[in-house]
Amino acid sequence: MNTPAAAASGPRDGAALAELVGDALAHAQGHADSEDAAEIRAITDAMVRLLIGAPLHSDGKLTVVSLATEAGLRRNKLTHKHTGLKDLFYALVKARTPVPEALPDSARARAAKQQKDLARVRAERDELRGQAQLLARIVHVLEIENSQLKETNAFLEQQVAAQASVPDLTRRRRRP
Template sequence: MTVVSLAAEAGLRRNKLTHKHTGLKELFYALVKARTPVPEALPDSTRARAAKEHQVLARVRAERDALRGQAQLLARIVQVLELENSKLEETNEALEQQAAAHASVPDITRRRRQP
């Protein structure tokens, strides 16, 4: 339970609880402190295992961040390639239209040489 949830249960806004009803707030903190058990000292093997797990977690997070960056880079590359592909398709269509227009024009040089 927090001061915010205590204020909600009491039907007060948090600032009223922490500024106006300070006795209630202090009682709440005293009860929370009394309920919280005192942690026992951890053995060295547990500390070593926790330290190792923190190192592994840091490595995995770094790897995740690197992979996320690579995925974003690959997505951008795909976008650029799609744009270039659409431009090439437009250019290819234009060239095909020009070739079709050129093919419909009769070759005048052949007619002159055949007399």
């Protein structure tokens, strides 16, 4: 069995801890139920493989489903029977995730300024989109009015041409 000192050092602390806990649980179970001891051993071995990133039977995700698949057990064995191992696995996964460092004040100020600039630019973009839509509607209305005026003008020119007795005052006569 591993010692706690050996489990607490190295880059794979979570895997070593899982192995240590699994050994302790299997030893504590002793001769009570060899099936439980085998399940505990399979679960802890699966924890170790998942935590070091070397899965054999699952997709390698750090979830209970992957842990159960890796251990060759059904998920309900972890969610109902071996809840302590499930909780240990989630605790090791959470402890394994790196905690983001606090941003320095200058970076925080720069991020706040960038967020304000982004909000301003988005508002300006939205305003320009509205103006573009308004201008498109205005152009459409003007095109319709222009088309109607051209039709009216053509109709009036036809009427003027039909009435030859009315002199065209818009034309100038050229004197020879």
